[in-house]
Amino acid sequence: MRRLVPSLLFVAALAASALELSLFPDPLNNSYSPLLRLPPEAQPSLALSAARGEAVYAALMLFNPGPQTAYVRIQVDGFPASALTLREAAHIRASFGQLVADVLPILSQDGIVVIPAGENRQLFVDLDTRALPAGTRAGVIRCTDTFSLKSVECQLTVRISSVLSLPSRHPLSVLVWDCSLYGTTGELATNILNELTGNYVNTFHVLERASACFNATGDMVEPPDFSALDARLDLLQGKGLLMLRCAAPNLQVPPKGALKITTEAGAKAYSQWTKALVEHLKQRNLSCEDFYLYIYDENLRDDFYSAACAAKVAVPDIRIYADPCSSTKQEEVTRALEARCVDYLQYHAGWFQHLTPELEKTSREQVAILSTYWCPVHHKRLSPSSFYRRMGAFAFQKNLTGVGFWAALGLAGDTWGTPLDDFRKSASPVAIYPAGDITVMPSRRWKGFRAGLDDFLFFQALERHFDSPRRTELLNKAYAAAENRLNPAEAARLRLDIMALLEGK
Amino acid sequence: MRYLLLPLLLALLLATPSALFSQAASSRYDGTFRLTAGPNEQSPARLLSEIAYEGNVSVDGDELVISGGGDSKLPRATIRLDDSCLDKYFKLTVMARGSDHTTQIMLTEGFRWGSHDQVQRHIRRRLQARDNFATTTIFFHVASLPFYLNFGIYPHNSPEQYMRVKSFTLQEIDAQTYLRQTGQDEIPVTDRKRFVCVRDALAQFIGNAERLLAAGFLPAPLQEIVRANAVKASGLTLEDSPASLEAADPVLSACETLGVMLGQALAPASIPATAEPVRLTLFNLHSPHSVWARFEADIPGVEYRVVTPSGEKYRLNQGHLAIVPSSEPAIIEVTGLTAPGRLTVFPLDHHGKNTVTTIAVH
Numbered sequence: 035m036r037r038l039v040p041s042l043l044f045v046a047a048l049a050a051s052a053l054e055l056s057l058f059p060d061p062l063n064n065s066y067s068p069l070l071r072l073p074p075e076a077q078p079s080l081a082l083s084a085a086r087g088e089a090v091y092a093a094l095m096l097f098n099p100g101p102q103t104a105y106v107r108i109q110v111d112g113f114p115a116s117a118l119t120l121r122e123a124a125h126i127r128a129s130f131g132q133l134v135a136d137v138l139p140i141l142s143q144d145g146i147v148v149i150p151a152g153e154n155r156q157l158f159v160d161l162d163t164r165a166l167p168a169g170t171r172a173g174v175i176r177c178t179d180t181f182s183l184k185s186v187e188c189q190l191t192v193r194i195s196s197v198l199s200l201p202s203r204h205p206l207s208v209l210v211w212d213c214s215l216y217g218t219t220g221e222l223a224t225n226i227l228n229e230l231t232g233n234y235v236n237t238f239h240v241l242e243r244a245s246a247c248f249n250a251t252g253d254m255v256e257p258p259d260f261s262a263l264d265a266r267l268d269l270l271q272g273k274g275l276l277m278l279r280c281a282a283p284n285l286q287v288p289p290k291g292a293l294k295i296t297t298e299a300g301a302k303a304y305s306q307w308t309k310a311l312v313e314h315l316k317q318r319n320l321s322c323e324d325f326y327l328y329i330y331d332e333n334l335r336d337d338f339y340s341a342a343c344a345a346k347v348a349v350p351d352i353r354i355y356a357d358p359c360s361s362t363k364q365e366e367v368t369r370a371l372e373a374r375c376v377d378y379l380q381y382h383a384g385w386f387q388h389l390t391p392e393l394e395k396t397s398r399e400q401v402a403i404l405s406t407y408w409c410p411v412h413h414k415r416l417s418p419s420s421f422y423r424r425m426g427a428f429a430f431q432k433n434l435t436g437v438g439f440w441a442a443l444g445l446a447g448d449t450w451g452t453p454l455d456d457f458r459k460s461a462s463p464v465a466i467y468p469a470g471d472i473t474v475m476p477s478r479r480w481k482g483f484r485a486g487l488d489d490f491l492f493f494q495a496l497e498r499h500f501d502s503p504r505r506t507e508l509l510n511k512a513y514a515a516a517e518n519r520l521n522p523a524e525a526a527r528l529r530l531d532i533m534a535l536l537e538g539k
Numbered sequence: 540m541r542y543l544l545l546p547l548l549l550a551l552l553l554a555t556p557s558a559l560f561s562q563a564a565s566s567r568y569d570g571t572f573r574l575t576a577g578p579n580e581q582s583p584a585r586l587l588s589e590i591a592y593e594g595n596v597s598v599d600g601d602e603l604v605i606s607g608g609g610d611s612k613l614p615r616a617t618i619r620l621d622d623s624c625l626d627k628y629f630k631l632t633v634m635a636r637g638s639d640h641t642t643q644i645m646l647t648e649g650f651r652w653g654s655h656d657q658v659q660r661h662i663r664r665r666l667q668a669r670d671n672f673a674t675t676t677i678f679f680h681v682a683s684l685p686f687y688l689n690f691g692i693y694p695h696n697s698p699e700q701y702m703r704v705k706s707f708t709l710q711e712i713d714a715q716t717y718l719r720q721t722g723q724d725e726i727p728v729t730d731r732k733r734f735v736c737v738r739d740a741l742a743q744f745i746g747n748a749e750r751l752l753a754a755g756f757l758p759a760p761l762q763e764i765v766r767a768n769a770v771k772a773s774g775l776t777l778e779d780s781p782a783s784l785e786a787a788d789p790v791l792s793a794c795e796t797l798g799v800m801l802g803q804a805l806a807p808a809s810i811p812a813t814a815e816p817v818r819l820t821l822f823n824l825h826s827p828h829s830v831w832a833r834f835e836a837d838i839p840g841v842e843y844r845v846v847t848p849s850g851e852k853y854r855l856n857q858g859h860l861a862i863v864p865s866s867e868p869a870i871i872e873v874t875g876l877t878a879p880g881r882l883t884v885f886p887l888d889h890h891g892k893n894t895v896t897t898i899a900v901h
Binding site: 063064065067068069073102103105122124125126127130131132133134137139140141142143144146148149150151153155180181415417467469470473475 | 713727728730731732735736739828829830831834835836845847848849851853854855856857858859860861862864865866867869887888889890
């Protein structure tokens with residue numbers, strides 16, 4: 035009997051410390067405490083319905099009620115590895131004190147999650163439905179405490195619609211200011227690019243400059259060196275629209291001088307440079323349809339106007355990008371539109387919302403792509419499910435043809451983790467974290483942006499459906515999403531309702 | 540005459556609160572009422588004698604009325620939540636109407652609205668001008684005390700400005716219900732000033748140091764470091780100025796740097812390159828919950844494994860991130876330090892500017 039009592043106590047301790055598995059209501063919510071203890075589910079199960087091509091997210095919460103750290107093995111049955119990725123969610127401190135579970139690394143290759151006593155760990159379920167056929171597939175996520183060998187399981191059922199299939203290419207021009215490709219090569223560059231294209235980014239920055247030299251009267255005395263540009267184009271050509279930020283005037287006059295673009299000589303020099311660039315791109319089978327000159331960033335002042343006019347005079351078919359921001363005057367936008375020297379207008383979201391009806395009308399009539407962009411200085415504190423996700427619904431509501439935001443992996447010299455954006459005063463807007471090897475990791479904010487792009491496709495499919503009271507009702511909800519009036523549960527419900535309507539249910 | 544005065548005095552004493560308070564701009568800072576959750580649909584008018592208020596605050600029937608037009612820069616009523624609300628989640632329902640959008644319901648954590656207290660976390664809901672009463676619902680979490688529910692207006696010197704509160708109800712909810720409601724705000728947790736972050740982080744370290752030293756699992760060299768850092772942190776006179784915050788940063792950074800041991804000694808600044816595994820023991824010295832530690836090395840092929848108490852080894856996740864609990868060390872085995880370079884480790888949860896531990900490999 036004496037021996038039995040400690041054994042029974044030991045067994046009781048094990049039973050008491052069984053892992054608790056619960057469903058986390060909003061997988062895009064990154065604002066929860068590591069100490070959060072949700073009521074455990076008696077029989078956890080996830081039943082997901084998705085359009086083909088939709089990025090599906092879910093989150094499970096594992097809580098360790100025991101007195102010691104638990105080492106938990108996670109296994110998935112029933113889904114191919116190409117379709118289902120399990121991630122952890124790591125808390126990181128943001129600029130203004132928020133502690134957000136933003137970093138989403140893939141689980142250890144050994145499938146182990148470490149859960150300290152009295153804490154939770156989230157399993158972020160990242161389902162790529164492009165790898166799944168239409169129909170229903172069932173599986174299970176099993177979590178086993180390697181000490182007690184006790185398991186908790188979550189049944190996972192995924193139904194892929196046979197009616198609604200999201201396109202592989204997004205109809206919006208999706209631009210993220212990802213400058214991390216700049217200076218990267220090899221597998222890392224390819225992996226960054228895959229992360230971008232895999233999430234509908236189809237418009238890319240090209241920062242590599244092709245400098246030339248001129249004399250004081252604006253004649254080119256040394257042709258542009260296209261070697262760095264070509265190396266980048268080797269990676270990006272065919273992947274989408276090219277935004278040639280390298281197009282900013284750099285009118286060097288040896289040995290140390292430079293021409294001003296607003297002078298006659300400067301305009302002459304820039305015209306010559308533009309012709310040389312276009313000719314070079316033509317040799318690479320790139321026409322003016324394939325790229326925009328991104329001459330300046332957030333600048334429509336006189337130097338932009340001079341450069342844009344000079345480029346248009348040199349090559350009438352060339353297309354110019356501009357992004358009016360808070361410091362841009364309305365007259366500057368109007369001048370560019372009247373001179374027909376802007377073809378892609380990406381308004382700062384704040385600016386766009388205060389656009390006069392006349393200017394909005396002119397913009398829509400004249401430019402090939404009308405877009406808005408978001409560029410907050412401090413990113414990580416913003417909600418993935420409202421701020422980031424809303425961009426897609428906003429683009430839909432405003433009938434835009436493009437959308438953009440800062441998503442850079444980090445500019446040169448950034449490492450993530452040491453004062454990320456937070457303490458340098460200048461913000462590093464990483465939305466995709468470098469793992470430190472050749473792979474990249476998404477943030478939950480990046481997932482929010484992708485969810486918004488998927489929302490856009492759902493809403494567009496709904497809009498194309500034949501008219502009915504139900505369609506009108508759901509469209510109104512889509513507009514509510516654009517105004518941040520849907521909570522995450524309602525946003526999830528809206529997608530299901532759209533799918534049901536399109537499936538004739 | 541004496542017999543005439545007595546009924547008059549009695550009448551005054553028996554007068555309704557409405558009659559008493561509708562008189563004038565008054566000021567009370569020391570309300571004794573403490574709001575708790577439960578079956579508590581409150582009639583604000585009945586509460587007026589127990590709550591704190593400033594400016595033109597009166598009752599009209601069963602309604603609490605806050606009016607502009609007086610001397611107060613922020614006429615308001617302030618109700619303190621009971622301390623038992625700490626770390627709980629709530630749904631607050633308020634039935635009110637206002638003259639314009641300057642009328643607002645304001646939840647303040649750690650400070651009293653309109654006082655000279657340092658502004659900290661707060662949730663604001665402005666009312667829209669309406670003829671009818673409308674219900675406003677706010678979901679919130681009480682993360683620290685004191686916590687106040689305020690009704691008030693930013694006056695623009697118009698006597699027509701008013702806010703009328705008919706009732707309010709505080710209901711405790713579970714975390715899951717609360718989380719379902721979040722995501723509607725673009726910044727889920729309100730911004731804090733750098734001063735507040737640094738001040739709170741130092742206080743957290745001092746509290747945590749006591750806990751760690753009492754728990755007794757820290758190796759002797761780390762006990763010394765924690766004690767020394769606690770003394771420095773306690774001795775800081777922190778002010779909300781760039782110079783003061785800059786001066787405090789080295790202390791804060793030292794507090795938030797992970798304790799890293801190699802064997803029984805503190806990890807040295809430099810180790811020789813080796814084909815053998817190097818086993819580091821990490822201690823979280825600053826946080827009452829676990830923190831993630833990020834490993835980086837500029838030596839190709841370095842791998843990291845967490846070692847369990849029973850000796851099993853498991854690779855870290857894709858980000859080379861290890862969990863360092865608050866009440867146990869984390870043992871990480873590093874392999875592949877075969878060439879010269881640098882190995883660094885730092886916490887992801889920190890406010891200090893330099894919390895990086897670097898081990899040079901020569």
